[in-house]
Amino acid sequence: xxxxxxxxxxxxxxxxxxxxxxxxxxxxxxxxxxxxxxxxxxxxxxxxxxxxxxxxxxxxxxxxxxxxxxxxxxxxxxxxxxxxxxxxxxxxxxxxxxxxxxxxxxxxxxxxxxxxxxxxxxxxxxxxxxxxxxxxxxxxxxxxxxxxxxxxxxxxxxxxxxxxxxxxxxxxxxxxxxxxxxxxxxxxxxxxxxxxxxxxxxxxxxxxxxxxxxxxxxxxxxxxxxxxxxxxxxxxxxxxxxxxxxxxxxxxxxxxxxxxxxxxxxxxxxxxxxxxxxxxxxxxxxxxxxxxxxxxxxxxxxxxxxxxxxxxxxxxxxxxxxxxxxxxxxxxxxxxxxxxxxxxxxxxxxxxxxxxxxxxxxxxxxxxxxxxxxxxxxxxxxxxxxxxxxxxxxxxxxxxxxxxxxxxxxxxxxxxxx
Amino acid sequence: xxxxxxxxxxxxxxxxxxxxxxxxxxxxxxxxxxxxxxxxxxxxxxxxxxxxxxxxxxxxxxxxxxxxxxxxxxxxxxxxxxxxxxxxxxxxxxxxxxxxxxxxxxxxxxxxxxxxxxxxxxxxxxxxxxxxxxxxxxxxxxxxxxxxxxxxxxxxxxxxxxxxxxxxxxxxxxxxxxx
Numbered sequence: 001x002x003x004x005x006x007x008x009x010x011x012x013x014x015x016x017x018x019x020x021x022x023x024x025x026x027x028x029x030x031x032x033x034x035x036x037x038x039x040x041x042x043x044x045x046x047x048x049x050x051x052x053x054x055x056x057x058x059x060x061x062x063x064x065x066x067x068x069x070x071x072x073x074x075x076x077x078x079x080x081x082x083x084x085x086x087x088x089x090x091x092x093x094x095x096x097x098x099x100x101x102x103x104x105x106x107x108x109x110x111x112x113x114x115x116x117x118x119x120x121x122x123x124x125x126x127x128x129x130x131x132x133x134x135x136x137x138x139x140x141x142x143x144x145x146x147x148x149x150x151x152x153x154x155x156x157x158x159x160x161x162x163x164x165x166x167x168x169x170x171x172x173x174x175x176x177x178x179x180x181x182x183x184x185x186x187x188x189x190x191x192x193x194x195x196x197x198x199x200x201x202x203x204x205x206x207x208x209x210x211x212x213x214x215x216x217x218x219x220x221x222x223x224x225x226x227x228x229x230x231x232x233x234x235x236x237x238x239x240x241x242x243x244x245x246x247x248x249x250x251x252x253x254x255x256x257x258x259x260x261x262x263x264x265x266x267x268x269x270x271x272x273x274x275x276x277x278x279x280x281x282x283x284x285x286x287x288x289x290x291x292x293x294x295x296x297x298x299x300x301x302x303x304x305x306x307x308x309x310x311x312x313x314x315x316x317x318x319x320x321x322x323x324x325x326x327x328x329x330x331x332x333x334x335x336x337x338x339x340x341x342x343x344x345x346x347x348x349x350x351x352x353x354x355x356x357x358x359x360x361x362x363x364x365x366x367x368x369x370x371x372x373x374x375x376x377x378x379x380x381x382x383x384x385x386x387x388x389x390x391x392x393x394x395x396x397x398x399x400x401x402x403x404x405x406x407x408x409x410x411x412x413x414x415x416x417x418x
Numbered sequence: 419x420x421x422x423x424x425x426x427x428x429x430x431x432x433x434x435x436x437x438x439x440x441x442x443x444x445x446x447x448x449x450x451x452x453x454x455x456x457x458x459x460x461x462x463x464x465x466x467x468x469x470x471x472x473x474x475x476x477x478x479x480x481x482x483x484x485x486x487x488x489x490x491x492x493x494x495x496x497x498x499x500x501x502x503x504x505x506x507x508x509x510x511x512x513x514x515x516x517x518x519x520x521x522x523x524x525x526x527x528x529x530x531x532x533x534x535x536x537x538x539x540x541x542x543x544x545x546x547x548x549x550x551x552x553x554x555x556x557x558x559x560x561x562x563x564x565x566x567x568x569x570x571x572x573x574x575x576x577x578x579x580x581x582x583x584x585x586x587x588x589x590x591x592x593x594x595x596x597x
Contacts, residue, residue, distance in 0.1 A: 006592045009542050010561040011448075017455070018448035021469045025443065028469070029476050032434035 057412060061405040068404075069390075069397060076389050195337065197277040198253065198344040200260065204267035209243050209352035212267050216247060216348065219262055223255040225343060243352040250343040259346065267350065279337055286334050293327040419445040424488040431479035439476050447472075450496050452558045456551060457500035467503055471496050490569045493559060497573065542595045553588040556581055 001009070206212045217227055228248040251259045263269065300320045307313040355377070362370065419427075419442070430438030450471055455464040474495065546554065555574060559565045567585070571578040 001593045001595065003589060003593070006589060007561045010546070010557060010592070013543060013546065014452040014558065014562045015448040018451045019465050019468070021447065021465060021472070022440065022443055024469045025439075025472045026436065028473050029436060029439070 057405065057409050060408045060412075061401060064404045064408065065397065065401045068400060072393075073386060073390060076386055194278055195280040195283040195341050197279055197337075197340040198256070199275045199277075200256070200344065200346045201271075201273045201275075202260075202263060202269055202346065202348045203271040203351070204263065204269045204348060205351045205353045206267045207353060207355070209245070209350065212350060213245050213247070215266055216249070216263065216350075219259060220249045220251060223251055223259055225249060225251040225255070225259075228345070245348075245350040247346075247348045247350070249346045249348065251346055253342055253344050256344040256346070263346075263348065279341070283334070283337050283341075286330050286337070290327060290330045290334065293323050293330065297323045297327060421488055425484045428479055428482045428484075431476060432482070436476075438479075439472060442475065443472055446492065449558070449562045450492065452562050453493055453496045453555065454500045456554045456558055457497060458503060463503065464500075467496075467499055471499055474499070487569065489563055489565055490573060493563060493565070493569075493573050497555070542592065545592055545595050549588055549591070552576070553584045556585050557588050557592070560585055 204212075213232065217230075220227055226249075228250050229246075230248075231246040233244040249259075297320065300316055300323060304313065304316045304320065307316055424442065427438035427441050447468070451464060451468045454467045454471070455461070458464045458467060471492075475492070546557070549557065552574065556570055559570045559573065560567075565573075567578050567581045571581045574581070
């Protein structure tokens, strides 16, 4: 016999041997209350309900924990997508190529650059107490009112000396001298002789943050300038590519245009502004004071030589001290102005980004593609952040699961008691 | 009857519907009887125990939880009822088994030929009844109950390898019937 035949024969044998016991069984069945059938739900939600209510404590705890994680994860992911999307909002776009063609070109700079000759000649007027320009006497003007009684006998000569001092200053050949300097238009670069303090503010973004910061500092030094201040903010733990730098650079005024062009090539400049403060009149006024004081100083020194009495000497010395003090003060102010005029201030803020802001006019198709690309990037970014958040939060999930497990166990025990 | 049909019958029984039990009875009466008869040789006792089994099933319906493996579950209950009966009856040995063949005889090949000669003269029923209790249980569960070797091993509490070996051994004996 084959196995199949054996099976068939065996079954036949057992079936034929089976007694008819139904009557006996039925007669001995105890009566039961007829209950309405509870609708047994099947399907996903029914199984889910079974897990929460009827499953083991482990299963129930794991299910509750999973729901909490999903809710938290969804909130995290949605927030991440929102943040990632907002980071791609474009700032005011500025074309890189058009950057070099704006007011920083030679034509625009012509209006604002300070006069080169004036800057060069200015130190010769007062640096190191150069008295050559002030030939004789001091001006008997309001600046020398302190020793009027002692100097009265020399007033006439002092007045003459003042005029001579002014004439001498002109004869010294300085290109700038108070009002004449301010109005002079003949400079070797064809630029105005005005004293202008220029300040430039740039916002830039880059994908190569470290390189750009280094290059800017290097370029500043190459042009003969210097870094006045530097601030760099590094990464935080929870975000990437959010480094920020703020640099204040002092660039020689004749090199500023080149420098700004270089910045436009190295980074994506998203905004710029410029400011020029005309300090010509103030500068000229200061210079006038300096020259007058220098003349007075010269005159006082001559008077000192002629003084016969101790009282005269003391008086002249006192006045001379005051004049020198004032002279130093004015010359210091002139130095500050010269520094501000000779070196333009360029404030650059640099933001590190993953993708640079698109510049220039875009077609509708390009805008749609850009929008789609940004959305996909935002989704990818938030998915990545979600994974990082999940792994980083595993210790919390373990604690959460333990708490839920205890709670579920307690609830089940209470139900059993009931 | 598959698991789903069995669960439906049990739910009807929970409601107090006897037709559910009737369906289970008609599907499994021969199998349960054969399982119990394999332990309890006496026919009357086997019938009584079989009736008790279905009454017990009716009473246990409220405790039944929907799941899988209803055949294994019923087989265990039926077999345990039979074993308990035999213990209460005061018999330590449940059945008389066919004497095991010694290794020496097997080596000589004499025992095998004698067994073969004995089997050859008996009919199918007699051969089945002469099977050792464990082998008969295995054949009943496998051929009549359509259970897997794993389920049979679980019920009998013996290794699955032993189950398969005994099954093949018994099958060989039964196959030689009528040759």
